[in-house]
Amino acid sequence: KAGVTQTPRYLIKTRGQQVTLSCSPISGHRSVSWYQQTPGQGLQFLFEYFSETQRNKGNFPGRFSGRQFSNSRSEMNVSTLELGDSALYLCASSLVRVADSTDTQYFGPGTRLTVL
């Protein structure tokens, strides 16, 4: 079974631009969570999507948004990029909502975003 895939793997953008990252979960998994990883703040939870609805959200500004499609694929969008948004963005999938079963989350390789 294929793992979680994320595209693109690397991105370079400039301040003020917007960016869209994509995540394809493991086949059959319906929950997708997004995390931001930076050297200073470590791994921080962004949001979780399940059945095309955002179910949980971390403490990030509204510039960070996401959506999930009927096939469980998810996209994350960051508008008006800032230098501090440079990070590794990780996507994780699980069978059901993590709150419903604490099912194991499987992580993708991440998208490395650099904002210049």
Place this chain on the structure above:
Amino acid sequence: AQSVTQPDIHITVSEGASLELRCNYSYGATPYLFWYVQSPGQGLQLLLKYFSGDTLVQGIKGFEAEFKRSQSSFNLRKPSVHWSDAAEYFCAVGAKYSGGSNYKLTFGKGTLLTVNP
């Protein structure tokens, strides 16, 4: 709110030596506990998890961890380290809130493991 502390930012061991990575958590109830490993340029791979039951948990790649409630710890161990174990290791705590309708996974800052030949 839960928190996770990994006291060691960087650990260096010789190949074949034993390893223990420390993890302390703060949470009001029994949390769900995880250890993940991240190799350079890669995502996180789950090594093991503890939800309940036996406090000594076996994971992949020869790793094990022991949950000690009295010490709020979940230390990761391996009896003999291989050069391929060099990576960054993250301890994580999961906890339900809002009456169980939501769940949050909180990570420690990580411990970088270097293995000397």
